[in-house]
Amino acid sequence: MAMTDSPRWLELSLEADAELAEAISEALFPYVEGGVALEQTHRHPLGGEIASRWEDERAEGPIIVRAYLPDDETLAERKRKVEEVLAYLNMVRPTPQPTYRIVAQSDWADAWKASFKPLRIGRRILIRPSWINDVPSDHGADRDLVITLDPGMAFGTGLHPTTQLCAAAMEDYVQAGMRVLDVGSGSGILSILAAKLGAREVVGVDTDDEAVRAGRENVLANGVGDRVTIAHGSHEVAHGVYDLVVVNILAGVIIRMLAEGLASRAPRFIFSGILDAQASDVARAAEAAGLSITEQRAMNDWIGLVCTRRSKDR
Template sequence: MKWHEIKITTTDEASDAVSEMLTSIGAGGVAIEDPNDIRREVLRSDSLDYADEEFLSSLGNDVIIKAYFQGDINITELEQLVKEKIRFISNFLNTGHGYSGYTEVDDEDWSTAWKKYYKPIHISKGIVIKPSWEDYNMKDGEIVIELDPGMAFGTGTHETTAMCAGLLQKYLKQGDEVIDVGCGTGILSIIAAKLGANHITAVDIDEVAIRVTRENCIINSVHDRVHALRGVLDEVPAQKADIVAANIIANIIIDISKIMPYYLKAGGYFIASGIIKERSREVMEACEAEGFSCIERLESGEWVAMVFKCLSSL
């Protein structure tokens, strides 16, 4: 089978949003070549890898995203749709150069090629995301998450996910009940389970994300504690969680803040990430208007994560 490989040249800031957009319009797979991932891994204090300054500079800053669409589509219409979607995203994020053309490839060329860009990575102190096909020597005390992204969104390498992982480590207690809104590939749900959560409800509007989350939970032997549901938060049966984690975008965080008191116990925590700096005040004001208190704020790159404490439950 022939596939169309759509190439987008973008920024680290916009790479997750662009990837999610491409998946939402029917991409059968997305490969991300991000030089910043290499820099982050090499520059870790405990990294055994070495690269000189000249090599790191030669990597540039452009993030290359390649999305694969089945060959029987109208490529002209697809190009126009991709350009329109990128223009929309550019209203909120710096999308860089944008659409950079397409080529035709055979099925076997793309189905495994993206894997060479995805290596084990430390997303938080003591938490490692490891592709299911890679070997990794686990160190004492580490939590290793095996992941096969498949066609779903979220490989764990982005700042927003890393901040969420660190905040889960800080606030999650043994036996907690957790809701993961916009679960993607299930990374945060699996981390919560590995940290000792008793039950996790994982929610996503994407059917592929739910399937991949379930598969990854089986790989990590936490499927008995993670219940994955397709839909949005207000479609989830009413339940009281100790923590709700939402690594999504500012608009959705603002929207769900209105119903968050129905899903959190008094004294529970709402961990919100995926927020660009320019909209962080808007998110904070919306959550505080619903009776939440912001107790922690983190920044990484252009992104913000916040922890809100639920002062009263409904």
């Protein structure tokens, strides 16, 4: 990194509608660190933006695409590639130019932590930031599945609807003794949840170094290191067959993985990270791969799909 005492990042952000935001995210994905964040916003009457991922109501307004490039020897080439793919997209459809700003990782983390509070998702899941000791005691705290989390720059705080869709579905489908594969594990939140729901073995995989680091630290902090392994790579590095595969990535990546044989890895799948405009494409890819859509869940503009492998394909 350019700074040894506090790593720095070049943050890029731009606004787009849902369909274009998805295309931009997929185009940027190979050149950034920690994945691409899609933040739904609506306009405050007095000006400014409010992140609607904190709210239950349907989002209004544009989606902010946000990503980070490490400020190191790869920065110039990564930025050139980013601007090149955005230029290609602009030939197909007008694409806004990104704005850039340098962010020190320590400053970014401190600002982010100030807004990350204990959060309840699903029926009895409580996400507790690692730096906060006091948590809400309502909603039957004795039954809470508490996940202690410090995601750093890895995706997966529990705030985003895609993570909440996965978590809620996992409450219904993870059973004691299962083997679970978490593809795109990010902070490790869903891998940890699978273990706390009773899975005997969980493998989380992610292609980002920072996500793998954060995921491993969070696994240890939650005392599930005996059942959860976080590995660098995609689903092919996790050997064997699983009882359930959870995939919380971009729609285009899900479609590609299905074409590459992901459907053979388990009898049941939970897919998320899908904007509602992309749900039909993912459903067609799943069906073509031998899966049946057994349930569809929605939150704001996001869709989660539960799929099972058709009996003749088992």
